[in-house]
Amino acid sequence: MLKFVPLPAPLVISQEKAISKTVTSEPLPCRRCLKDGKRGDEMLLLSYDPFIATSPYSGTSPIFVHKKCDQYQSNGSVPEQQFKRTLSIRAYDQNHMMVDFCVIKGDLLQERAEEFLSQTDVAYLHIHYAGPGCFAVRVDRAVV
Ligand SMILES: [Zn+2]
Incomplete structure (x- = not known):
């Protein structure tokens, strides 16, 4: 998750x-x-x-x-904001070194993020908007 x-x-x-x-x-x-x-x-x-x-x-x-809004609370699903955009996924290890990456359509984010986070050397993901390159959201493994 x-x-x-x-x-x-x-x-x-x-x-x-x-x-x-x-x-x-x-x-x-x-x-x-x-x-x-x-x-x-x-x-x-x-x-x-x-x-x-x-x-x-x-x-x-x-x-x-x-200027004013509330912090997003993750429910485990891809937020609509990422779902509809082209994204760059950057996978980092525990030493904050990039170990993998890809560019995808947002509707594939759930599947690809789960694949990356199933790798033992991947600690977390940074998602960027692929066009402008700016940071979108971090993805961690959910603790259940
Ligand atoms: Zn806001």
Whole structure:
């Protein structure tokens, strides 16, 4: 079973560096509630590094978050936000080194994520939006 973890590293919102945006036409994917911002929603655009430890793969990418929303609570299913987009899956080991990767359509995320996490050397996955390359969500093995 999968656990979707939005914003695995603490989100620091710097008033100087965050850009306010009002959604006008294209839906903007919020990384906190994992729902797309709809027309008129107030969102922030900021840089975010999802790594919780030192890794040569760490680095910031641009993300959107609603100015106000609740953190997503994983139920084990692929969130709609990822289901409908083209994604890059990056598999990391316990030392935060990339051990595998692939690009898929979001409707295959559940299957491919379960395959990656069935490998003993894979500790967790980072999912990115394949086009812009920005971080989407982390996927862990759910503890049941
Ligand atoms: Zn949100």
